[in-house]
Amino acid sequence: MIEHYYKKLKIGKVFYKDYKEIKADSHEAFLLELLKREFENREVVRKNRLLRAANFNVVKTFEKYDFGHIQVPPTITIEDITTVKFIDKKENLILYGPVGTGKSHCATAIGVEACNQGKLVRFFRTAALVNQLTDPKAQGELHRVMKQLEKTDLLICDEWGFIPFEKEGAQLLFQVASECYEKRSVIITTNLEFSRWNGIFYDEIMTAAIIDRLIHTVTC
Numbered sequence: 001m002i003e004h005y006y007k008k009l010k011i012g013k014v015f016y017k018d019y020k021e022i023k024a025d026s027h028e029a030f031l032l033e034l035l036k037r038e039f040e041n042r043e044v045v046r047k048n049r050l051l052r053a054a055n056f057n058v059v060k061t062f063e064k065y066d067f068g069h070i071q072v073p074p075t076i077t078i079e080d081i082t083t084v085k086f087i088d089k090k091e092n093l094i095l096y097g098p099v100g101t102g103k104s105h106c107a108t109a110i111g112v113e114a115c116n117q118g119k120l121v122r123f124f125r126t127a128a129l130v131n132q133l134t135d136p137k138a139q140g141e142l143h144r145v146m147k148q149l150e151k152t153d154l155l156i157c158d159e160w161g162f163i164p165f166e167k168e169g170a171q172l173l174f175q176v177a178s179e180c181y182e183k184r185s186v187i188i189t190t191n192l193e194f195s196r197w198n199g200i201f202y203d204e205i206m207t208a209a210i211i212d213r214l215i216h217t218v219t220c
Contacts, residue, residue: 019034047115047116050115054112054121055124057158062113065102065105070102084154087114087153093185093186093187094190108123119153120152120154122152125159129157130165134169149180156186159190160190173201178209181213
């Protein structure tokens, strides 16, 4: 009978699985513990769902991450980064430095913490993002893909400028950056200083425009 009703109410097995082990002094205390277990289980399920949707290459956290070599400007603190407070303010984060300095690890850890806080995150290697935009555009379905990106709270573009792409890809990337402007946070990891971004976008005006959109609310 219990199984019949938990299925009708769409409640997970965790809700009643070990109810006989609950020690409580009153019906209210028993019910409270039962509801607490269900809530905690749903939180785990929700976080796991968000982590899968983010599509991280590897899930990494800030545990044992070394901030000793990171230069942080006075406009932001390490705590702002690790608690992802900048996302609520729709600010962007640019992680710049040579290969092997932990940029992707830091970006992923930020994304994981954002997922833990219930935020929708999407992680892309930038070249893969361009590919996922190019094909739908050719099929007349770019609007559908852009709608999916519009739902995110945080977009992470890893390895920005590592691999060159065609002019159409640069234009699509510019379109994404423009759509994110003041609506959601963007994290970029790159080993290219701004003066070399013209090699990504092939056009000085477009390069200046995309930098302006990103650094208007940039925090690092």
